Amino acid sequence: MQVRNIIDKLYNTTNASREELLFLLDNLSEENKEYLIEKSHEVALKNYGNNIYIRGLIEFTNHCIRDCRYCGIRKSNDKADRYRLTVEEILECADIGDRLGYKTYVLQGGEDPYFTDEKMVEIIKKIKEKYPNNAITLSLGERSYKSYELMFNAGADRYLLRHETASRRLYESLHPNSKFENRIQCLRNLKEIGYQIGAGFMVGLPNQNNSDLVEDLIFLKELNPHMCGIGPFIPHKDTPLANEEGGTLEKTTTMLALIRLMLPKILLPATTALGSIDPLGREKGLKAGGNVVMPNLSPTSVREKYSLYDGKICTGDEAAECRACIERRINNAGFNLEITRGDSLVLSDKEREKINNKLINNKNNEIRLDNIFLIN
Numbered sequence: 001m002q003v004r005n006i007i008d009k010l011y012n013t014t015n016a017s018r019e020e021l022l023f024l025l026d027n028l029s030e031e032n033k034e035y036l037i038e039k040s041h042e043v044a045l046k047n048y049g050n051n052i053y054i055r056g057l058i059e060f061t062n063h064c065i066r067d068c069r070y071c072g073i074r075k076s077n078d079k080a081d082r083y084r085l086t087v088e089e090i091l092e093c094a095d096i097g098d099r100l101g102y103k104t105y106v107l108q109g110g111e112d113p114y115f116t117d118e119k120m121v122e123i124i125k126k127i128k129e130k131y132p133n134n135a136i137t138l139s140l141g142e143r144s145y146k147s148y149e150l151m152f153n154a155g156a157d158r159y160l161l162r163h164e165t166a167s168r169r170l171y172e173s174l175h176p177n178s179k180f181e182n183r184i185q186c187l188r189n190l191k192e193i194g195y196q197i198g199a200g201f202m203v204g205l206p207n208q209n210n211s212d213l214v215e216d217l218i219f220l221k222e223l224n225p226h227m228c229g230i231g232p233f234i235p236h237k238d239t240p241l242a243n244e245e246g247g248t249l250e251k252t253t254t255m256l257a258l259i260r261l262m263l264p265k266i267l268l269p270a271t272t273a274l275g276s277i278d279p280l281g282r283e284k285g286l287k288a289g290g291n292v293v294m295p296n297l298s299p300t301s302v303r304e305k306y307s308l309y310d311g312k313i314c315t316g317d318e319a320a321e322c323r324a325c326i327e328r329r330i331n332n333a334g335f336n337l338e339i340t341r342g343d344s345l346v347l348s349d350k351e352r353e354k355i356n357n358k359l360i361n362n363k364n365n366e367i368r369l370d371n372i373f374l375i376n
C-alpha cells in the first residue's frame with residue numbers, strides 16, 4: 001500500500017476501505033499531506049468555485065441539561081454564567097445579520113427545556129415572516145421527532161447536530177447522560193423530515209485514535225449529510241477534561257481534506273475552534289477543502305458566556321467587526337465571499353426545485369437558490 005495511491009483513489013472514486021484510510025492516517029508524510037491538501041482544494045474548486053459561504057451564528061442560550069465532559073456549558077459546570085436571549089434580542093440579531101448580508105442564521109444553544117417547541121416555533125415564524133428568503137439553521141441538540149417536525153413546518157431549513165464521534169466507546173465515555181443510538185437516530189429523523197442536515201465531530205479528543213477517526217469518515221460517507229462541522233477538541237478549564245491535550249491544526253486539516261475527497265459536494269465549515277488554536281486556522285481550513293465560515297452574530301454582552309472551550313476567538317468583537325474581518329480574511333486567503341443562502345450541492349434536483357419554488361413564492365424575492373444551476 002502507498003499513501004499517494006490511496007489519495008489518488010479517493011480523488012478519482014471518493015472511496016477507500018477502512019484499511020486504506022487507517023494506513024493513510026498512520027503514515028501521512030509532510031510531502032503527502034501537501035499533496036492531499038492540493039487535491040482537496042482542487043475538488044472544492046471544481047464543485048463550489050472559489051466561493052466561501054457565510055452564516056451568522058446566534059448563540060441564544062447557554063443553559064444545558066447535558067453533561068458532555070468536554071463542554072464548558074455542561075450542566076455540572078456551576079461556574080458558567082448562564083443566559084438566555086429574549087425573542088426580541090434574537091430578532092435584533094437577525095436584523096443586524098440581514099443588514100450585514102447574512103442570508104443564513106444559525107440558532108445555536110445548549111439543550112434548554114425553556115425553549116419549548118411552542119417557543120421555537122414562535123421564533124422561527126417571526127424570523128421567517130420578516131426575512132422569508134433567509135435560511136434558518138437550528139442547532140439545539142437532541143429533540144423528539146415531533147419537535148423536529150414542528151420546527152421544520154414552522155420554516156426551519158437546516159439542522160446541525162454533530163455526531164461528535166462515530167466511535168461508540170468514545171461517545172459513551174464522553175457523554176454520561178446521552179445515548180449514541182439516539183444521537184444517530186436524531187440525524188436520520190432530521191434527514192427524513194426534510195432538513196438539510198449537518199453532522200460533525202471533534203479531532204484530538206482524549207483517547208481518540210486513528211481508527212476512531214476512520215469510523216468518523218466511514219460514518220459520514222454512509223450518512224451523506226449536506227454539511228459537516230469538524231474542529232479540534234480544546235480543553236475548557238472548568239470541565240473534567242481541563243488538563244487533557246487538545247487537537248491539532250495538522251490533524252484537523254487532514255480530516256477536512258479527506259472529507260472533501262470522500263464527499264465532494266459537502267458544505268464544510270472552517271470552524272471557530274480551528275481559528276482559536278491558530279491565528280490563521282480558518283484560512284488553513286479553507287485551503288484544505290473548507291467552503292463555509294460562521295462568524296458570530298450574538299450580542300457582545302453574552303459572547304464570553306457561550307464558552308464551550310478556552311481561548312475562543314471573537315468574544316469581544318461586534319457583529320460588524322467580525323463581518324468585516326472575515327471578508328478580509330477570506331479575500332487575503334485568495335477566496336471570494338459569497339452572499340447567498342449557500343444551499344448544499346448534496347441536495348437532489350427535486351429538493352432544489354422545492355426550495356426554489358418556495359423562494360419564488362415569497363414576496364420581494366431577489367434570491368434564487370444560489371448559482372447552483374450555473375455551477376452544475
Ligand code: 5AD
Nearest residue numbers: 070071162232233234236273308309
Ligand atoms: N472543544 C472543541 N469543540 C467543542 N464543542 C463543545 N465543546 C468543545 C470543546 N471543548 C463542540 C461540539 C459541539 C459544538 C457546538 O461545539 O462538537 O457539537
Ligand code: FES
Nearest residue numbers: 314317322325326
Ligand atoms: Fe470575529 Fe475576525 S471573525 S473578529
